Amino acid sequence: MLMMPPKLTIAKVFSEMKAIAHSAGKESQKAKKEKIQKLLVASRGEEAKFIVRMLQAKLRIGIQIPTLLQALAYAFTLTKPGKSCGPAAVTDRRHGQAKLSAAELEPQMIGMEAAVKQAFSEMPNFDKLVAALMEGRDGSSLLQVCSISVGVPVKPMLAKPSKGIAEVGERLSGKRFTGEWKYDGERAQIHVLSKDVIQIYSRNSENMTEKYPDVIEVVKQSLAEDVQSCIIDSELVAFDQVNRKILPFQVLTTRGRKNITVEDIKVNVCLFAFDCMLVNGQPLVKEPLELRREKLWSILSPAEGKVTFAVYRNFNEINEEEIQAFLDESIAGSCEGLMLKTLTENATYEPSKRSLNWLKLKKDYLEGMADSIDVVPIGAYYGKGKRSGAYGAYLLAIYDQENEEFQTVCKAGTGFSDEDLTTHYSFFKNHQRPCAETNYNVNDKLKPDVWLEPCQVWEIRAADLSISPVHTSAFGVKADGKGIGLRFPRFLRIRDDKTPEESTGSEQIVEMFEAQASVSGTAAVDDDF
DNA sequence: GTTGTCTGCCC
DNA sequence: ATTCTGC
């Protein structure tokens, strides 16, 4: 007789998941499959669904880290951990002797939430946060144990996209502010624990130290004598040391990531520093940018082509022409646009996306400055999650007159309102094809769930164009066996005034590719890819 | 040994 | 990364 496996417990699922995560090497895929199979067989009711979602890291239950932090804050406000009696011993402040009124608890909960979120931003580590809370730390004392410290990556301060210079004006009017070039590289948070121990963390707090031994070396040499410790915020950008030129992001991504030695580095980088969160043990996050920048300049000296500071210009008041001119300069200088930050007022370093006090101004946000492209949807992919039952993304192509074929440039899955998604789905339901048209030039890897008749033109926007291993537009023109694809594509609108044959041509795609500052002027683009 | 596919991480 | 939407 078949026996039902024992009921799953949280501890069991947790340990199995850890085992799956840590399994590596030959036959590891098989081992993982077997473990997952066992979990699914033992699951009952809805358990299987959530096990699968957990494995996909897409729980979709309306709760992510911010909500979890809020819950922690509320829990430790409403109940207090008991003294040395194990985790179950708590004092509930809603009932009994320790009872507080709702009016008394409310502000405490709000204050605690702010403290917990601040603590997690500065020390994003649940082990440490929960340990501090279990010690009975409250809003005021939590930051004493969970505050910015060298060796623990801080959640980097992020920027809010701005729609145009007018919006920038609204946000910054009446305040002194600065504009900085926004470099197209990899965010790097540099932790100097001592002159001999330097670590680099990514935007998502991954340790990249192993990837950048060259940067470690040059930072060591560029630090001022009296610096024992510091945390620097910066961007690492691929850099041509011979021609003193910034190289495209795509070049940076070809750098190796593991077991890197300085001798065999093929892609050199230049560090563009722009902020400093701690110097010699002293946190600076509560200080205004103007002072932090001053500190930064005092602890780091530039090294030609290796270390420098982000180009900036300070403004005492809004001047749209000057901002526009500075933006144009940044584009000409191979940058993505500008970062705009207050200098004195409201100018502290606010880790994480909790507060988006910085603004980013990129050319592709601006009407008229962006690469706007007319494309034809030729395929569609079934949507997932909240897009189940409709298409979640589309395969987009341009028309190549010479070869009389549709060549793909990108997929698009963003920019659609819910209404757009519905409209497109019902429209294309009646324009499906059983297989690709003979004049569709599509890589196998992009094969859509549904082929579409070429019957509509969409205007889309992109930030950049890149050499693509899968997209077929302008195939072979800029690199052998490769086409051109779009970076950050998004749907803008339907172009009812155009026929599919009038979509953007492949020559225009080539022109747009070549017009990019980080590409133009390169002696032989082909060699770079 | 080479090629193909998937994952995880950049943007 | 970008974008949209419910709260």
Place this chain on the structure above:
DNA sequence: GCAGAATGGGCAGACAAC
């Protein structure tokens, strides 16, 4: 305005398959 959840191009590296 925040939080959440859709979705993009493309690379190195790890495994699997041949």
